[in-house]
Amino acid sequence: MADKTESLEEVRRVVEDNDIEFIFASFSEVRGKSSAKLVPVSQLDTLFGAGVGFAGYAAGEIGQGPHSPDIELIPDPATLRIVPWRPGLAHLIGDARVDGGSWPYCPRSILRRQIARAAELGYEFRIGFEAEFMLVDHDENGKLVVADRHDTWPKPCYDVKGLTRQYDFVTQLSRYVTGLGWENYAVDHEDANGQFECNVTFADALETADRAVFFRYMVETVAQQHDMIATFMPKPFTDNTGNGFHYTMSLWDPETETNLFEDPQDPLGLSQLGYRFAAGILDHARGYAAMVAPTVNSYKRMKAGTDAIRTWVPVAMAYGGNNRTQMLRIARPGAIEDRTPDFSGSPYLGFAAALAAGLDGIERNLQVGEPNTANLYEYSPRQLRERGLGLLPGSLLEAVHYLEKDDVLRSAFGTVPVDRADAPGEVEDFVDYYARLKRDEFHAVNDVVAQHEVDRYLQFP
Structure with a gap:
């Protein structure tokens, strides 16, 4: 279903025709969970x-x-999307509202406000995603393992046999993505054992975020149909590459359909506007990380490669051309790829x-410096x-510490009502609410004594 439905009447027509x-009907909360009613x-x-x-309190x-x-x-x-694997079922997403008005905590509403701000400056934000996931299962002892027990190669990336063994799963997923109008152009076995990626075309930011929410639901459901678990967890295995x-980002002129990041005369094919946008991302990278790598587990993924911990992630705030050791990669003209994010939170x-970070770079005319060409994992x-x-x-x-100090992100995410009976009318910054959630999450996970700590420290030194 490639064409958008823009009214109740058009929804009704699609519903009747199919x-x-x-x-x-669903919405997403701050940690990224979708809640729905049938x-x-x-x-x-x-x-x-x-x-x-x-x-709302029960939803998340x-x-x-x-x-x-x-x-x-x-x-x-x-x-509106017709659910490909379930005849007679469709899916709709909306903003969370309270008492008939916009609810400032709603992640989708927050993104729409930033999109509106970009529109005031004459820009349309377009973005694509590459979502990596692993197909896993539990063995007879309850241990998490890769679902394909034959997928044991030390460097399995693009392995044709690993892809073939999951042929039924990946072709079913590809057909569904194409049927949704997202133009799947490749599916591949990624760097980790049991890891796959399904590439789709980019769209405006709100559409892409909605796609991401549905994509995750779809991948997890299709995996269950094949008696597997699909996980987008950033780092489910210590000795395997993370997800x-x-x-992949660009700003467009919506009237002329011109990619404003593209410059054929530039060595990397990026315009000065694109470089300033990249400079903004890098300038806010530490606080921004709390939004795009939003769990304790995220930072186990973001480690430089060693024999014990494989990775394809950035460790430094840097940019370059077609170089996967950089945070920002300019792999093709007119687009900036950020390799920092994972899918453990809200795409909105x-x-x-x-x-917000990129627009700040444009408005402050930030300079990004020369691109890096080195293998930064060697440093x-x-x-x-x-x-x-x-x-x-x-x-x-x-990351949360830096987020709390970032006035640009603080302003971009706005204020929210303090929802306590003893504080009527009070407001706080959304960033402060988010920081409390994430600090509590950090301690809930980090303060638990794990078995590997007992093994290492029980009689140390």
Whole structure:
């Protein structure tokens, strides 16, 4: 279904033409979880009128307590997708609302505000993603293992046999992606055992974020149909490459359909506007990381490659051409790829953070310097600093520390009501709310004594 539906009438037409009986109506909370209700199509008028209600506190982290009024969901008709694997079912996404008005905690609403700000400057933010995932299972002892027990090569990237053994899964996924109008142009076995990637075309940022939400739901569901578990966890195995969620970004003139990042005369094919956007991402990289690498596990992925820990991730705030050791890679003219993000959080918040940081680079006319051509994995932290390259955060706690100090991101994410009965009318910055969530998450995971710590320290030294 390639064409967007722009009204209830168009939704109704698609529903009737495709014998749709039920619709999943969903929204996303701050940590990236999707919550949905199943709505019979006989209730379409109600769905697009009063909407459907959710207990926000039960749904997840979205700034509500048990005393709070319902989250109301009125779907965006442009998000209608026919669920490929379930005849009679469609899916719609919307913003979370409260008491009939916009709810400032809603990640989708936050992204839309940044998109509107870019539009005021004459830009349309377009972005694509490459979402890596692993197909895993549990063995007879309950241990997490790669689902394909024959996938044991030490360097399995692009392995034709590993791809062939999952042929039924990957071809089914490819057909679904193409049927959704996303133009799947490749599926490959990635660098880790059991790891795959499905490449899709880019679109405007809101459409792409909605696609990402549906893509994750689709991959996990199709894997279950094949008796496997699909995980987007950044680092499920110590000795295997982690899962990334790379962003490929550009700004366009929506009236002329011109890519404003493209310059055929530049050695890398990037315009001065694109370089300033890249400079903004790099300038805010440490705080930005808390939004795009948003879990404790994210920072186990972001380690330089060693024999024990394989990786294809950045460790320094740097950019270059077609060089995968950089944070920002200019692999083709007119596009900036960020290799920092993973898919353990909300794509709406990640895209909003990228756009806010990039626009700041444009507005402040930041300069990015010369591109790096070296293999940055060969340099120690001290050598990187001597080259003038800052290091990305080493933990979620460090990233949150920098996020709280970043006034540009703080302003971009806006203020939210303090939802406490004893604080009527009070507001705080969304960044402060988010930082508390992530600091609590860090301690909930990091403060637990793990078996490897017992093995190492029980009788040490």
